Amino acid sequence: MPQSSTPGACPGAGGPLGDVAGRRVVLMGAAAAAGAASLAAGQAGAQAPSEPAPASDGARAGRGGLLRPQRNAHRELLDTSGLWRFQLDPREEGEAAGWSRALPAPRPIAVPCSWNDLFDDAKDHLGLAWYQTELWVPAAWREGRRVFLRVGSANYAAKVWVNGTLVAEHFGGHLPFEAEVTGALAWDRPNTIAIAVENKQLLGRVPPGPGPAGGGVAGIVGGYPATTYDFFPYAGLHRPVLLHAVPAATHIEDVTATTRIEGRDGVVDVTVAAAGGYAGRGRVRLGELEADLAFRAGTAQATLRIPSARFWGPRDPHLYRLDVTLTDGQGRGTDSYALDIGIRTVEVRGDRLLLNGEPVALRGFGKHEDFPLHGRGLDLAMWVRDYELLRWAGANSYRTTHYPYAEEAMELADRLGVLVINEIPAVGLNFEDPEEATAQRLDQALLQLRELVARDKNHPSTIMWCVANEPLGGPPLGGQPVPRAVEAGMRFFRRLYDETRRLDATRPVTLVGVQGGVLDWHGIFDVVCVNRYFGWYTQPGRLDEAARVLEDDLDGLHRRFGKPVIVTEFGTDTLPGVHAAPPEMWSEEYQVEYLRRYLDAAARRPFVAGMHVWNFADFKTGQGTARAGGMNHKGVFTRDRRPKMAAHFLRSRWAGT
């Protein structure tokens, strides 16, 4: 079903989150590093707004740090998760009416959580809504501290006030942002934090709203609310909002640890950034090993060598504790930060993907952050269960389809030895859309890429960056590519590839292609990732024919690119309890036989470096004729994590039980 489109929709134009002109907005971390151009681009408006550069303390801006706050002898942390006040603002009157100080008619809401599954009138509301809470900040933070407010994920655009002062604005869901709030805090009364969030599906955003050329796969399946992607556009504060305090004199702003293997030794290169152009001393400790840090203009480096190191991987996800400390003239600690790092290498050699120098085959899934009631809100119980089920199924990998996942999920992957393809939210891109929209999307995608690399660069589990899912350069499923669109995509993806490598030269970079899509774009990237639905969207009901087409397709990709190939999606909608012999579409048997054929085809091809089943679990989508109950049913587990037959089949293939 063709997607309903809103040609000429003018995102940001006039919306309260599209207008901060003249206001002083303090935005720290990677977002500040990316600068005003990217923030302005985040407006996604057909009329690009001319925003002022976000004010920032020059020391922090430009370093790209987005360290996860932690508590230790020098640092404090306050998690505001819990019940906040909430109010929809469909007429967008709140800002002018002073809602940043008090909401006129609030109701309670859980933070973190999507708002859509909590209130009937908020289900399909993607416009503006307000969150508000009040809290005392500990008196001990008053002296000698700088205090920051960090929002883990606000989907999509957010503006943040403390006691009525605008302190931050951010575009793009799924990634954290923070602002210094030291000067805005009150110490003799509770502080009011207000956050306005909206998730409008607008043309210049990433992911984009539906444009004149329609969406990707969502264009086929249709859907309400209209999106360019096949998952529900959950909105709200999806991850915790934290206040954290660091020493005022100077503090550790960023730590980058990259690892190499030399013979049996592990070599760790550490770069530390400290605030205010710090020029003092520090040290870095890794188990028994220690090295001095001598800072110049806020930066210091050290290299540590671990003889006969334990290399990180699925079989032995060994983590080393890296402690970084800033010291005063007497060698006493003035700030510290601890990271768990894994020593490992990832590289592409010819048509093989190598982990620690050995070929590796990814077995796993595409997933979603999606669970009843919570929507996309952080759900640690879900994450713990999902990792348990990954282990149960014998999987070693997943892709963060189609946006960055919670930091806790990345931490668990490190600890459990799970290999992650880490993806920015660039889904639903169509290069037939107007050039202006493409230019705005590029700025927004670059911003998200910088924020993602800044956040996740130290996770050994992230083995690859992915810059987009299923971009279109013509009609999906095998229509003729449109030359102008192919060229526009070429420029777009070269830029994203180069920027990713500039930010991180230690990991391969990929793009996930759609079935029948533009092949030329894969040539830019290190690994060829493709989504294939032979036997579902094409060759329906004809599994043997589908398998032959798949095999030809894989061999063709190999001949053309000579690179490792990963099938990052393949799957069938399956209703638990529906059975058919011989197998028929939507039955549990059909899902098993389909997966069997795909896994068999891959097993005969050593250049296939991974197979990710679509999907780990059933997940919420918009409403449409192909989405029974507003759900995508391609999970091998149901949405509440009960196994379908296919889950048992995968377990027998992957775990050998």
Ligand code: GCB
């Ligand atoms: C795809 C998309 C994914 C969809 C899936 C499907 O190719 O990447 O987001 O959910 O197909 O089930 O149609």
